[in-house]
Amino acid sequence: MNKKFLPTRSVNAVWHPCTQMKQHENIPPIPIASGHGVWLYDVDGNGYIDAISSWWTNLFGHTNPQINAAICDQLNKLEHVMLAGFTHEPVVELSERLSKLAPGALGHCSYASDGASAIEIALKMSFHYWLNHNQPEKNNFVCLQNDYHGETLGALAVTDVAIFKEIYAPLLRPSSTVPTPDWRYASVGESPREYAQRAANELEKHLQKHHAETAALILEPLVQGAMGMGMYHPEYLKLARQICDNYQVHLIADEIAVGFGRTGAMFACDQANITPDFLCLSKGLSGGYLPLSVVMTNDTIYHAFYDDKTSRAFLHSHTHTGNALACRAALATLDIFKHDHIIETNKIKADYLNQITLPISTHPKVTDFRNCGMIWAFEVETKDPAFSEKFFQAGLKQKLLLRPLGNTVYFMPPYIINEQEMKLLADGTLHVLNSL
Ligand SMILES: *Cc1c(COP(=O)(O)O)cnc(C)c1O
Numbered sequence: 447m448n449k450k451f452l453p454t455r456s457v458n459a460v461w462h463p464c465t466q467m468k469q470h471e472n473i474p475p476i477p478i479a480s481g482h483g484v485w486l487y488d489v490d491g492n493g494y495i496d497a498i499s500s501w502w503t504n505l506f507g508h509t510n511p512q513i514n515a516a517i518c519d520q521l522n523k524l525e526h527v528m529l530a531g532f533t534h535e536p537v538v539e540l541s542e543r544l545s546k547l548a549p550g551a552l553g554h555c556s557y558a559s560d561g562a563s564a565i566e567i568a569l570k571m572s573f574h575y576w577l578n579h580n581q582p583e584k585n586n587f588v589c590l591q592n593d594y595h596g597e598t599l600g601a602l603a604v605t606d607v608a609i610f611k612e613i614y615a616p617l618l619r620p621s622s623t624v625p626t627p628d629w630r631y632a633s634v635g636e637s638p639r640e641y642a643q644r645a646a647n648e649l650e651k652h653l654q655k656h657h658a659e660t661a662a663l664i665l666e667p668l669v670q671g672a673m674g675m676g677m678y679h680p681e682y683l684k685l686a687r688q689i690c691d692n693y694q695v696h697l698i699a700d701e702i703a704v705g706f707g708r709t710g711a712m713f714a715c716d717q718a719n720i721t722p723d724f725l726c727l728s729k730g731l732s733g734g735y736l737p738l739s740v741v742m743t744n745d746t747i748y749h750a751f752y753d754d755k756t757s758r759a760f761l762h763s764h765t766h767t768g769n770a771l772a773c774r775a776a777l778a779t780l781d782i783f784k785h786d787h788i789i790e791t792n793k794i795k796a797d798y799l800n801q802i803t804l805p806i807s808t809h810p811k812v813t814d815f816r817n818c819g820m821i822w823a824f825e826v827e828t829k830d831p832a833f834s835e836k837f838f839q840a841g842l843k844q845k846l847l848l849r850p851l852g853n854t855v856y857f858m859p860p861y862i863i864n865e866q867e868m869k870l871l872a873d874g875t876l877h878v879l880n881s882l
Contacts, residue, residue: 481508503734550721562596594672710819844874
């Protein structure tokens with residue numbers, strides 16, 4: 447097997463995600479042979495800093511020794527067993543530990559494999575809750591402008607990203623969109639907090655009219671990832687929680703990208719001191735190792751389904767629900783959070799990266815440089831429609847894996863990134879900025 451031909455064989459045999467395959471005629475996919483820490487190595491031995499954590503999943507580095515050891519240990523005990531009628535220690539322990547960590551009393555964990563499938567669970571559960579309470583007319587969902595919740599039909603229906611959504615519109619059930627609290631939309635002289643309040647007023651107006659037919663509001667707390675790392679003030683979450691309570695509408699917090707410390711707190715909802723009715727987690731949940739997602743909910747929701755009648759139960763399943771290997775990876779990830787005081791050390795790292803990126807944040811081509819926890823983003827003033835691709839290519843030459851969203855460049859590095867690697871990231875990015 448000649449590794450040289452991997453990219454060509456891949457293009458012939460693998461339909462790559464989120465990709466116009468024809469573009470691979472010019473730029474073949476990069477064959478990665480190994481990973482260690484923040485570094486990914488291609489088959490020729492070139493290293494790249496995974497500055498976006500392989501689509502926001504990796505927290506503690508590639509081939510992390512602790513997570514590897516946990517998975518190997520589990521592999522020799524039990525790799526998987528169906529979770530209907532059966533259970534196992536990793537899934538029980540993970541559920542108990544997540545419930546302790548998560549805000550409020552979210553004591554019931556329902557598992558799936560991908561983020562989008564967690565969203566499907568939350569939407570269906572919310573609707574079914576109201577149905578079990580004889581309110582079948584509460585079957586609509588509200589999302590935020592610029593929200594992203596995944597690509598399956600239910601999740602896409604509550605997503606507001608035109609490039610993913612428009613083509614499939616005929617397949618999607620309509621949902622409502624309320625204005626984003628993203629402070630880039632604030633008026634001149636309006637603070638992020640004031641703008642968050644104004645956006646919350648719009649939410650209230652909407653629910654005033656439509657609460658009777660609305661099951662839930664779904665949102666990405668604090669950072670709207672896929673639409674370019676839009677950031678907003680926690681005040682919005684506080685107000686959204688109050689408004690949802692006042693109008694008897696569920697709040698679904700999609701922390702698939704921002705959970706597990708990304709925003710500087712364990713969960714973004716913690717920063718507003720709120721508890722959602724449904725908390726969706728994935729990506730970093732398994733340390734980025736294996737597909738695993740979970741929807742956590744409270745006793746009130748749970749008991750609406752608890753009955754002698756099967757039809758009142760939540761009859762939803764995914765084959766690999768609660769996979770033992772994935773749960774062990776997640777448990778090892780939680781262990782690292784605890785033993786290495788990750789939330790605290792991340793603050794020190796974030797301060798350092800903020801300091802050394804000063805030449806970027808003050809760069810004449812850069813606007814709206816922003817940071818939330820371990821996420822950084824900025825816009826680059828350019829009219830080049832191929833900016834993102836060119837930046838990606840130029841980044842690789844600086845040993846950086848950066849994949850801008852349009853003209854938004856962002857960093858979302860694994861938490862184990864060290865000072866030297868942060869310096870490479872900041873210097874390399876500045877170099878690319880100056881070269882384009
Ligand atoms: C990635 C993401 C999803 C979808 O997760 P998949 O695992 O790709 O299905 C949903 N919501 C948010 C906020 C995400 O970032």
